[in-house]
Amino acid sequence: MDVDLGKLFFCGFNDFNEEVKEIIRKYRPAGILIYPGVLSKEYLLMDFMSFLSKEGDFLVSSDHEGGQLEVLKYVPSSPGNLAFGKNSPDVTYRYSKIAGKIMEIVGFNMVFAPVLDLLSEESSSVIDMRSYGSDPKIVAEHGAKACEGYLEGGVMPCIKHFPGHGRAREDSHLTLPVVDAPFEKLWEEDLLPFRKVLEREKKVTVMTAHVRYSSIDSLPATLSEKIITDVLRKKIGFDGLVISDAMEMSAVSNNFSVEEIVSLFLNAGGNMILLGDYRNLPVYYETLVKLLEDGKVQKDKVERSIRMVEKYLAFAKKNSGVGFLADSSAKAVEFLGFEKIDHTSEVTLLVPSSENLSQADTTGGDYDQIPEIVSRFFEVENVVRYTVEDGPEFVEGDLIFDFVADIPNEKALKAHLSLPAEKTVYFVLRNPFDVRYFEGRKIVVTRSTKPISIYKSLEHFLGRCDS
Numbered sequence: 001m002d003v004d005l006g007k008l009f010f011c012g013f014n015d016f017n018e019e020v021k022e023i024i025r026k027y028r029p030a031g032i033l034i035y036p037g038v039l040s041k042e043y044l045l046m047d048f049m050s051f052l053s054k055e056g057d058f059l060v061s062s063d064h065e066g067g068q069l070e071v072l073k074y075v076p077s078s079p080g081n082l083a084f085g086k087n088s089p090d091v092t093y094r095y096s097k098i099a100g101k102i103m104e105i106v107g108f109n110m111v112f113a114p115v116l117d118l119l120s121e122e123s124s125s126v127i128d129m130r131s132y133g134s135d136p137k138i139v140a141e142h143g144a145k146a147c148e149g150y151l152e153g154g155v156m157p158c159i160k161h162f163p164g165h166g167r168a169r170e171d172s173h174l175t176l177p178v179v180d181a182p183f184e185k186l187w188e189e190d191l192l193p194f195r196k197v198l199e200r201e202k203k204v205t206v207m208t209a210h211v212r213y214s215s216i217d218s219l220p221a222t223l224s225e226k227i228i229t230d231v232l233r234k235k236i237g238f239d240g241l242v243i244s245d246a247m248e249m250s251a252v253s254n255n256f257s258v259e260e261i262v263s264l265f266l267n268a269g270g271n272m273i274l275l276g277d278y279r280n281l282p283v284y285y286e287t288l289v290k291l292l293e294d295g296k297v298q299k300d301k302v303e304r305s306i307r308m309v310e311k312y313l314a315f316a317k318k319n320s321g322v323g324f325l326a327d328s329s330a331k332a333v334e335f336l337g338f339e340k341i342d343h344t345s346e347v348t349l350l351v352p353s354s355e356n357l358s359q360a361d362t363t364g365g366d367y368d369q370i371p372e373i374v375s376r377f378f379e380v381e382n383v384v385r386y387t388v389e390d391g392p393e394f395v396e397g398d399l400i401f402d403f404v405a406d407i408p409n410e411k412a413l414k415a416h417l418s419l420p421a422e423k424t425v426y427f428v429l430r431n432p433f434d435v436r437y438f439e440g441r442k443i444v445v446t447r448s449t450k451p452i453s454i455y456k457s458l459e460h461f462l463g464r465c466d467s
Contacts, residue, residue: 005288006030007309008271008302010059010243011278013038016048017376023278024055027285030309031059031243031272033112036071043326043373043452049107050323057313061110061158062103066095068129074106075099081115085133085142092132093145100153107321110156112207114146116193118166126171136189140196147201154317159197161209161245162232163221164190172210172251176220183215191231198238203315205241206232208270210251220251223264233269241312242269246276247284258287263296271305329448330456336435338425338442346381348397349374350419352405353385357430366449370403373451377458391415400424405449407434427457 010031013020016038024032032052038044039062052058064072067080076098078084084092096114103111117123118139119131132142143159150157163186168177181190197204208222216231217224222244232238247253247261256264262284265273275281291297320327349371356364371383378399386392388405391412400423407413416426417437425442428434429449444461446453 004028004306005285005302007306007313008266008273008288009281009284010061010272010274011281012246012274012276013048013278016044016051020048020278021051023281024051027281028056029278029281030057030313031061031274033061033063033274033276034108035063039071039073041451043450043455045106046322046326046329046452047455048323049321050326052107053318053320053323057316057318059110059156059309059312059316060108061112062108063112064099064103065111065113065115065130066099072103072106075102080129081132081142082119082129085131085138089141089145092142093149096146096149096157097153098149100150100155102153104154104317104319105321107319107323108155109316109318110158110205111150112158112160113150114143114157114159115161116140116143116159116197117161117164118190118193120166122169123166124168124171124177126173127166127168131166136192140193143193143197144200147197147204151201151203156203156205156312156316157201158205158207158243159194160207161211161221162194162206163209163213163227164194165209165211166190168209168211172245173249174251176210176212176251176255178212178214180214183213186213186215191236194232195236198236202240205243205312206238207243207245207274210245210249219264222247222252222270223256223261223268225268227268229269241271241308243272244270244274246274248276248280258283259291259296262287263291266297266301266305269301271308326452326456329446329450329453330460332447332453333457333460334432334445334447335460336443336445337438337440345378345399346397347374347378348382348384348395348400349380350384350386350392350395350400350402352403353387355388357388357406363449366451367403367405369451370454373454374401374458376455377462386415388412392419394418396420398423401427403427403429403454404434405429406431407437413437427454429453 006028007030009029011029012033014035014037066078115130119134132139147157167179170177210220212220217226221227351370352367354364421441426438427444432445446457
């Protein structure tokens with residue numbers, strides 16, 4: 001069973017690199033949560049999606065809710081749930097369907113939304129505009145229409161934060177909030193949106209709250225069998241996938257050990273442990289293995305959770321999303337005139353200035369990203385910007401990367417050719433016919449100025465490309 005234990009983890013990734021690949025290949029987490037560190041660098045998102053499509057089946061999600069929490073630039077910005085709550089639920093449906101379609105096109109098959117928490121006078125700012133409002137019936141109707149829209153758009157929603165974070169005065173990222181409302185009040189108000197949504201939609205998931213509800217249990221909801229099994233599973237009748245909120249949040253991590261977190265959550269009836277930082281996965285995974293060996297986690301519940309995750313993996317749409325753009329960029333790269341380069345050398349970069357070369361050109365800004373991309377693979381010693389008309393100035397260095405945007409005149413050509421041939425690699429970005437000027441020298445032909453093409457050419461350069 002050990003080979004399947006990774007399916008019980010949903011991991012957050014704020015970067016995509018060799019360490020990420022190794023973690024995913026070794027532990028096989030079924031859930032992939034992509035954070036802004038990747039989303040803000042389009043070339044990383046493309047390459048991540050390409051990697052995932054080749055590695056197997058995953059639940060691929062983001063935190064994009066709209067309004068207060070927006071992380072995916074492709075989705076149009078919305079006024080947020082609180083504003084939608086003053087509109088017809090059809091507005092929420094339309095936005096969620098649009099957002100879901102865009103997410104599905106990009107490569108996501110899940111979204112950690114909508115928020116079903118009620119806004120109250122006591123609510124922490126962690127809720128605010130994420131709530132559809134204070135009226136349980138309005139929140140329920142908008143939540144149901146949001147789920148309907150997301151599902152029609154192609155992504156599975158995750159309703160949160162069960163059984164409701166709205167009454168909490170504190171932010172569970174920072175401390176463990178306590179809600180003292182009687183169960184009857186929670187049932188009729190806070191739980192009503194969850195109850196109504198789960199009556200209407202079956203292919204949804206539920207995320208638990210790191211909040212203690214004193215009228216139900218002394219444990220926070222995420223770790224409470226009384227809340228997950230007795231209330232959610234039995235009283236409400238939900239037999240689907242239950243995901244924790246991120247376990248590194250102070251509400252649980254400051255009050256419980258890893259052993260307690262893993263055993264309490266899984267024994268309580270939860271299915272997938274969300275880790276905001278993938279680097280914590282090895283510790284949690286090995287802890288789960290040990291707890292199973294010691295009989296401190298119920299084997300039948302673990303097996304049931306694995307089957308539950310597999311059921312949702314079967315539900316989830318599967319496509320490479322924007323990953324095909326990484327693959328097509330890699331296939332266009334060509335290497336001429338060299339075999340090996342000393343990868344340990346510090347690199348001097350010659351980078352074109354941010355100018356478009358014609359009225360039918362918007363690529364000038366692409367060059368600004370070159371230093372950051374190269375620094376992911378090499379130690380960058382110096383960056384020298386040059387104008388395309390003048391060509392680069394003469395530089396010294398153990399290894400020089402000359403990024404050639406175009407050869408417009410004899411002056412520019414002479415400047416490029418003045419560089420030491422044995423230490424220079426020419427990256428011909430635009431017109432492949434420019435390679436004729438550098439015959440006998442080391443050349444990388446990218447056929448594109450785009451960051452993904454630069455990134456994949458460097459990955460090829462180091463022999464680390466999967467394609």
